[in-house]
Every structure is written in C-alpha cells, then in structure tokens.
Amino acid sequence: MKNTLPRKQRYTFFRIYLFSGLIYLLLLLPFLLTQYMQNIEKFKEISSVLESEKQREEPENSNTILKVQTPGSGTSSESMALKSDPFGMQTKALLLSLVLAFLFNYPFKRFFKLKSKNRPIPQWVGHYCKKYILLTPIINAGIVFFLLMVVHAWLLFSLYRNPQYSAFEKEFYSRFFYVSAVASVLISTFIYFWQKHRVHLRYLEHLFSPDDLRRRVFRNRRGSIGRRLWIASGMTTLLPLLVVLIYLFQSVTYLRELPFDLKALTEDQKILLLGSRLIAHNLNIADTLIQSLFYINAINSWFMFVGIYSGIFVALVYIFFFVKWTTEDITQPVNDLLKNMELTGRDAQAHYALVKTNDEIGALTEGYNDMSLRINTYIQNVQRLNEAYFRFVPRQFLELLGRNEITDVSLGDQVAREMSVMFTDIRDFTSLSEEMSLQENFDFVNSYLGLMEPVIRGHNGFIDKYMGDAIMALFDGRVENALDAAVEMSLTLEEYNQVRESEGKPPVRMGIGVHTGMLMLGIVGGYGKMEGTVISDAVNLASRLEGLNKVYGARLIISEATYAKISEPDKYLPRRLDRVRVKGKTNAVDIYELMAAEPEPMRSLKNKYKDRFEKAITLFREKKFEVALSLFEEISDLNPDDLAVKLYITRCRERIIVGELPNWDGSESISEK
Template sequence: MDSIYFTPFSISVLNVALMLSVLLAFIWRIPDKSYATKQLLRFLIGVDIVFLSFVYIFSSLSLEGARMAWWLLHSVVLFAVFLIQFAYSFPVFILTGEARKALYFSGAASLLTYAFYLYHTTFIPPEFDANGSMFVFPGAYEVGIAMAVWLIWSMAVFYRTARMLRHGIASGAEPDVAATEHRIAAIKKIILILLSPIVLVLVIILAYLELASWELASHLLGTGVMVFLYLFAMVYLNNALEPSSLQIKMVGLFLGAILVVLGFSSAITADLHEEAFLAQKGADATRSTDLLIADRSASLPAEVAYVKRDGRVIYSTIGGMAKPEAAAADWRGDWGFLKNRGNDPQGFYIEKTITADGHSYAVGYSYLLYRASMHALSSSLAWVVLGAALFVVLIFPLFFHRSLFIPLRRLLGGAGQLEHGDLDINLPVSVKDEIGTLTRAFNQMAGSIRESRDKLRSAYEHQIDLTEAYSRFVPKQILSTLNKKSILELGLGDNIQKEMTIMFSDMRSFTSISESLTPEEVFRYINTYLKQVGPIVRKHNGYIDKFIGDAIMALFPADAESAISAAIEMQREVDKLNRKLAQDGQLQIKIGIGIHTGEMMLGTIGESERMEGTVISDVVNVASRIEGLTKIYETPILISYTTRMKLKEPHAFNLRTLDRVRVKGKQQWVDIVEVLDGESGERLGSKLETKQAFEEAVSAFQNQRFEEALQRFTALGSRQEEDRAVAIYRERCEQFIEMGIPENWDGAVKL
C-alpha cells in the first residue's frame, strides 16, 4: 500500500490508455497508410504519453510508489498493444515496421518525460494549497506547458496536412489524396483530421478537472470525452481512403464499449465506496466524540489520529505534532483535508467536524486509511478492466475466429475466385447464422452462375457447330468477301464485283467408272477424292463454291498464284491417293484442272425460302471450257494467258505456251498455257527438256510457217511419243499444208 496506490482516477486513466492503445493498433494494421493517417498515428501516440504522464501525480504520495506506478502502467499499456497486435494477426504474430517505430517513439518520449518528472519529485518537495482542494507537485505545471507545446505542434502538423490534402500533394512524403479525388470526400477528411487538436484540448481540460475533483460528474465527463475521442478515430477509419479490417473494427468497438461501461461503473462504484467509507468513519468519529465527553479517551479506536476541541488538540497519537496546519474547507462535505507541519509526503490527514456538548470537535484520521480503502477497491477494478481488455483482445478473436472471421475470409476468397473466373467453387457452411445463410446464398449464386456458364458454353458450342454446319453450305469466304460478319446479315441479292481466279476440276471417265459401282460405292468413291482435295483449296486461301457431281468449282479471291499452287498440290495428292487405291484393288482417279482469271460478280441468288451464294461471269464459262481442254490435250492443268499475266512471279512455275483456241460459245480466242508442274515422272522430265523447242514450233505455227512447224513438231514427236499436243499440231500442219489456210485466220483453232 505504501509503494503503489490506485485511485478511481487510476482506473479512468487506465481506460484512456487502453482506448488509445486500441486506436493505435487500429492504425498500425492499416496497409499502405497515407501521410495524414501516419500523422494521426503519431498524434495519438503523443496523447497516450500525455495520459501516462499523469500517473506520478495521482498514483502515490510516495516517490518510490510514483516511480513504480509509472512503469507499471506504462508497461501494461505497451503489453496491451502487443496483445492487440497479436490478436489482430492471429494465429501469426506480425509486428509491422510502423508498429515498431511507434513503440520506439513512445518509449523514448516516456523516458524523457519520466526523467523530467523524477527531477521534480525528487529534488522539489510537494506544496499544499490551503485555499485549494489538493496537494500538488511543481512538475504538474510543467506538464501543462509540455502539453501546450504538444498541442501547438499538433495543430501545425494538421494544418500542414490540411493544405497538402487540399492540393493533393504531400511534400517530402507519400501523396495522401490524388488530385482527382472528389472534393466533398477531401473536405470531409480534412474536417475529421482537424478535429483531433480539439480533442486534445478537451482531454487536457478533463485531466485537470479530474485531478481537482473526484466527483462522479467529473468521471462521467471524462468518460464521455474519451468516447468522443474513440468515436472520432473510428469515424476517421471508416471514412479514410485506406482499407481496414472487419476483425479490427469488431474487436475495437467491442473493447471500446466494454471500457466505456467499465468507466461508468468504476466511477459510480468508487463514488459509492467513498461515501460508504466516509459514512463509516463519520459514525466512528461521533462515537469517539461521545467517549471523550464521557472522559473515556482510553477507549478511542486506534485509527483516530487526533481530536481537536474548539481548535485545540485534546488527543493525539501523532508523534511530534505540535499543531496540524489549517485544513482545506469542504473537502468532502463536512470532511476536511490537511497536512502536518513540514514537507513529509505521508503527513496528510482527513478530519470530521462534529458539534456536541456546546463545542466543536474535529476527529482526524490518517489519510493512509482513506488511501488504503480506495486502493483496495481501485486495485480490484483495475484487474477487472485489464481482465476485460485481455478477454476482448485474446478470447474474442478466438471465439469468433471459427464462427465469423474464417467464414468471412472464405467468402472473400470465393469472391476473389469468382472475380478471376473460377466458378467451380463450393464454400463449406460451418455456422447456422446470417454468415451461414450468406455462404449458402453465395454457393447458390456461384452454382447459378456456373449453370448459366455451362448453358452459355453449350449454346456457344452449339452455335459454333451450327456456324460450321452453315459454312459447309455457305463458305465463310463468301461472307467475308461480301463484307458480312454473320450469315444472319446475308440477304437475297447481296453482291459484289471483284477480280478473282476461278478453278474447275473434273474427274476423268467418271461416267464409265460409276456404271461399274453401286450407289454407295459411287458416293464413297467421290467423297474419298473430295476429302483429299478440299482442304488443299482452303490451305491456299480459296474456297469451294459448289460441287457439281464429281466436279469442283473453287474461287481464289487473293491471287492467281494461290490457284495454281492448289492445282499442283491437288494433282500430287491424287497421285498419292491412286497408289493407295491401287493397293486396295480399286479404280484410280484422274483429274483435269482449268484456271482462268477475271472480273466476276459474287452474290446470292434464289428466293426467300431457298438461296445460295454463287458467281456470275463469262469467266466461269471460260474456266469450265479450259478444264474441258485438258481432256483433248491430255494434260493435268491448263490456265489462261490472262491468269499467267496476273502472276507476280511467273518463273516460280514451269509454264509452257500451249495453244490459241476459240472455245464453244465464244467468238474471242483464248491463249492457253500448260502448267508442267502438274505432270510427274518421265512425262514431266520430257516436257521440261523439250519446252523451248515446243514453244518455238508453236510460234512458227502461229506465224503460218506450217512446213517449218511440221518439221519441228515431227522432230519433237520422235523424241516424246506421249505428248498429245505435239501430235495435234502435226495433224494441223499437215491439214493446212494440204488444204490451205482458212480465210481471215487469226491463229486460233475452234474446239
């Protein structure tokens, strides 16, 4: 009791320190704190230190007791901060860099403050204000000066912060509010920050009020101001730009509510306990007065320190006490407060004034009795406060960890998975409350989204299948050529005129082949061939416009090279297919290909219930006739001279000028060119070897030098017997030599 002394005000300050510690823990746990929030953190640390500074004043009249109480309360506060930090990061202890800095700052400031107070309490004796209501140390006034300096510094800091918030720039620090932040939100935040110096002023006034008077109203006022400070910080956290944590807010609010309740109950309990103590001692004083009147001083209670009658000491147990100094009037109603002569910190007394037997009696008791009684109550209340705080910061998170925080974190994790497109999620429902209902609703929502996704995916895949099915009948290239994105945009009569290369391909002797096959075998035979050549057309940026029995009509919008390359590859693929058919004992396939280039109209024809895409042009007829010439000249690939002129690199192919013909239904003649790359084996080598000689013979024929041409073709015939074109030219030369040249002959032969 002599070394540590708890008073009701000790409980009040303990509540304040715990509240501030919780607020500090709140702000420490905010990730990516802004400049203004960091300033608020430092400000609250300063306020916490100011409250701890009052300990030496009210904790004990003993210097040793003051020191021990100072360090005890400060250690409790710092330990509470660590516990809160642990509870918020449960089950892993994390002490952030900001928390360490704050603790270092608080510890250094505490050491300086303690050294300052130690000097005054050690070398300067306490003073008693006979006209006032308390005893004071001179250091208390310096405390006021220190707090005033802190207030000025805080106001300067927050004024500078307000300007930085206004301009959106924090000089020498991290930017707090972007320039694009909404004006109303910025103003609200500035107002919230500027409230804090006002709170500090109220706290300082409250502290001195409580030191001056331990009335119930003072305690209630102090608790109310601290509630205001606590709510201010919570409002700031809820309106700040930085993210916070539901766990922090729940623990903080719950602890704040408990501390407020304990503050009120402690104040009321202490006031009632004090009244009961003084009432008991007042009754003892009345009995003591009656004993003195009855001249029975030997029977006085041992607790009575002295008795005065009409101001003169008639009974005393105080050694060396000549005369107690005047007491302060109305300390507690008809109770007075006084001290002995000298500066003994323990020489304080309380006395009860009683009027009896026509005299005024004053019965005095040692102040230590009052201290001991209030200390016993305050110590119990302090343990209750600390126990409640520890319960909140430790047991509360453990209690709600499974029932609240884990389900909420699962919900947050599930929301994150949904955000990243992971719909295969089903959260476990571990509680049967609103959180459980929310979890079930989340699972149902995820299931509905997953079901909708599956339906949408199925519909999308079905649409792709439909599109692919439509593309088998309406090629995609027709849509792109007509500048249509979807077949739904295609309308009857849509058309475009464009230069394209057209290819006709036809199977040789298909009629005779089909007569020897069943219908199923005929379709299988044709489809076997078409499966091989169709992809080749698409590979070279072309598309099949239509199938005409065993014939193919394909278009190449890009260039003529693509059509010729496709024709060459088709012939080679047919050669491979024939080798396989020969192994299976089936009939082999031979095809002829004709290619022509020119302006064509591509569009849709038909009627509302049935339409198709096609090309309309004389170029189509010419290409078909050229393909027919491959049978006459017994060559795989023929192209028109127009197509040859459209080639960007004609030397990339082995081409041989073949003939000038006037096809059926056309008055204008067409020069045709043979693509030797369509040949294979010895035929290809022989034609390449005689290519120049053949073209010279054709030139002589076109210039009506038939005898020279005949000699040249005869020489070629002796070298290669399988070249049907050589035989045809030889017959023509002999005919023209024998019958003469037709009138107005232009070098073209009608076929």
C-alpha cells in the first residue's frame, strides 16, 4: 500500500484563545453597556465618591472597600463595597489562562515547526506531543473554564458573605455573574470543540504513523455522532438563547419599584401602564398581584434588543463554526474511507483509511481496515498458494491454455502451438554422483538447477519438468529465446565451474538440444490426479539432439527446423554438423552445432576451422572419402580436441575399407538416446 505523506501543518492555539476572548467580550459588553445606561446616575455618584475616597486613603489601600453615602445622611444609602475589582480579576484570569496555555502548547508548536522544516525533533518533544495531543482539547478548554469559575466562585462567595455590599451592588454583580458564567461555558466549549476538530483532522496523522491510525488511538473509544450533534445543537441554540433570556429579564421593571402610588394615577396613566384591556374590564385585582406585574420601558427595550441581537450574532457565529466542524468531522473521514474503498476495489490491494475520530465513523473505518487487512491477507495467501502452484505448473503453461488460475484448469484442456523445446543434461552425472553422499547429490542438483531456472525464465521460457539432473523447457515465440537461454546457460555453467574448481571439485559438463515444431499442450490424467504435459514428436527429437552432444563433443545442437527460423544465424556461430536418423525417427534430420555455447578456447578453434570442416563434410557426402579424410586429418592436427572431426575420420576410414553403403543418402543412423 502506498501512503501519501501528510501535508505540512501549523499548530495553532493563540488564534483559538483570541477568538474565544472576543466572543466573551461580545457577550459581556452589551450587558455592561445596558447596566451603565440604566444606572448612569448611580455610577456617576459612585465615581465621585471613589475620587473622594482615594484622596483620603493611603495608596496601598486604594483597592479597599469604597462606601457610597447618601448626601445629607451619615450612613451609606448605596454602598459600593469593592474590596477588589471583579473585572480586573476576569482580565487577569484570561491573561493567566493565556500564559498557562502557552506553556502547555509550546512543545506542540515547536514540534510542528521543526517538522515543517524537516529538522530533527528532540525525543522528549515527540514523546510529550504524542502523549498529550489527545488531551489538548480538554486541557485548553479546562484552563480557561477553571480560572473563570474560580473568579465566579469568589464573586458569588463575596456577594453572600460580605455584608458591606449594597443592594444595588448585589443586584449588579448577580446579573453579571449569570451572564459571565454562561459566556464562560460558551467559550470553554468553543475552545474544546475547535481544538478537538483540529486534533482529529489535522494533527493526528503527523504524530502517529499510518499503522497506528489503522485503529483508534483515543483513550475514550465511546464517542458518538448523536451526542456530538446534541451538544452542537445546545451550544448553537440553547446557550445563546439563555443569554437572550438573561438580557430580557434584566430589562424588566416591576411595578412595585415605581416611586409613586398606583392608585393616584389617572385613567390614561393606568391604561399606559397596565393596558386598556385590564382597565376596560375594571377588574378587581389585588394590590399584591399588581405589585408583582412588570413592564419594559422604552430605554430598556432598546438595550434589551442590543443584548438580543448580540446573542443572535453569537448564535450565528456558533452555528457557522459548529456546522463547519461537524460537517468536516463527518465528511472528511467518510470521503477518505470511500476513496480507499475505491482504490482497494480497483487494484485488489489493501488501502487503509486513517481513523481520526472515536465515534461511529471511526469504528466503521477501523472495521474497514480490519476487513481490508483480512482481505489482503487472504489475497496474499492465495497469491502465495498460486505462486507455489506455479512452481509445479508454470504460469506460461496456464496462459497457453487460456487459463488465469490453476483452479480454472480442467481435464482435457489442450492447445496446439509451435514452440521450441529444449533438453539439457549433465554429462557423466553418474560418475560425479558416485563421489558424493545422498545429501550432497541432492544439494548439488538443486544448486545446478537453481542456476539454470532463472536463465530460462529470463528468456521467456518455462520449465515443463525436471528429470533428475535433466531439464525440459519450452519457449513460445521466437526461436532466439531458446538459443539465447542456451548460450547464457553455458556461460553460467562456466562461472559455476570456476567456483567448483576453487573448492577442489571437478567441473560439470552439460549438453543442450533444441528443436522447433508443433506441440500439443494439455491436461492429462484422471479427476483424482492430473498434470500438464506436452505430447509431440518434437519433444522426442529435442531429447535425441541433447544426447548427440556426447557423440559429437558439442554443447549445443539444434535441428534444421530451428536453424531455419533464426533471423541472424551468424550471431550464434553455427556449424553444420551432420545428417542423422535418430532412434525412433525414420526421416533424416540435418543438425547444427552452435559454437557460441562452447567455452574458450574451443569456440575460437572450431570457428576458425569452420569452413574447412563444412567443406570436408560436403566431400564426405559426395563420397569423396579419401579427399575428405585428408582434410579432416588436417583439421584434427590443428584442433585435436574436436570430437566431431575424429568421428568423421573414423567414418571415412570405414568407407574406404568397407566401401560405399548401398542406397546411402549421406545420413547416419545413431542409436544414442
């Protein structure tokens, strides 16, 4: 499987904190603005008192309780007891959370920066990032949430435990507490889901290997798309609506808070305050019920809508981001899964998808990876089994029969085709084997055959069968495939002999015979036992040609049928050898020796006197035995190791003594197998 490298990625956390802080301010500013405009006179009074208090108190006590006294009285009417500034506490909490987040996230920032520049990453950095990357969403969100909750807890404790807070102060900070608490929950969850989205889809593949991500690496393996959608719905609707409700309730004014008696109001004033319907029916409503009614005045309505609009805007921001994250968290893993499924179906190889989520899609991806692994393992087992079968039944044999797999073969499958048949055998194998043990014999044959088989396969041939130390191979197409293989096998044998001689072992000699003709390839046997075989007279002739190498002292002998199909005969240094009738054949066959397969210096000597040799053969066939004998003896003096020359010298002398054979056509009958 080919795995594409993950693209370069930057690690971002400051952007998340900054954006969350802006949302927090966006939720609080309308509240602060509303409260200030609704209580502007009280805030002006507080401001003047603060200035006077600062002038009287020591600088180090500038943050102690400030008391607001009602003019003309010695007691505080609207005491603004501020032992410390809650807004400053909020700001400090946010700044502290930013510092803590920087310290926690710096190794991740360093890791991705070094990786993007292809620089070495310290081991501790890699270990730290891999260990804590999945915890970054909860830790980053928890830092902000914890510090803000500490501030809120302190504020709530102060409101109920500090008697110096006035009624206005308690009301103001109570309202601030609810708005800020909701805003804190909103930005904490916002940080959590944004960071989680980036971790799953952008960071994991940089910290974990593709093999690791074939399975879920999450500590919590019980994620749920449904739960995520419920949370997203709550975050995008319920919490922003809660902010709207808070602004709504903060904008109301209860009738009991009015600085006048409702009974003293005129009819028109009552209609304006209570509504025409209530007045028209002249309902007798108890004073306690009247006192519990409330209304929203014109100024408060304006501020209420400012808060509502800000809540709606935040809701839209949340909807945009949460829909984007939720969509990408679902579509990206699914698309990756579909892509790998398509690739697996296209080339029947294992393509694994990365498990980036711990929900149902992650479980589905993990299941697909397991299934793909099992399918790939099964395919590999089948391929190994087929490869094992192909060692017994060559792939080319099946292809010639028009079959793709060995399971497609049936009894009686056959095909007629012109092919080149090669037989090769080790000379004097019996004498060699007598000097070796059974195990050494076995190892020797395997080493020899192991050298020859790749040569045959490399020239588009395949081995039909082994017969002890002998090989029968078939070559489809050009006859040069078989001849090139034979020449290379001869060269390989020479290299093998050099190794044997260095080990003090005797050299190995071989003979090769090649014939080209029509063959019948097919499956024979019974349903209980079948095998592929070749039936043709061409096979028998190739075997006989291999045996003739011992008679003529050659290494590679081919038939006239093969020689006639060579496009460039001179490449193989051919030498006409004889016209023979081999055992089992009635017709004579012209045979040729390819001297290119001979080792040096025999190859050069034979090629040097080739013309004289072929001229002597022509004289012999013309029954000019004395002249032919003289020429053969001349060649023998120049190359005494040429057995073919010695054979013809013997024949010439026999013809001179015995005389011409009746009906002789220039061919010789040889019973050599």
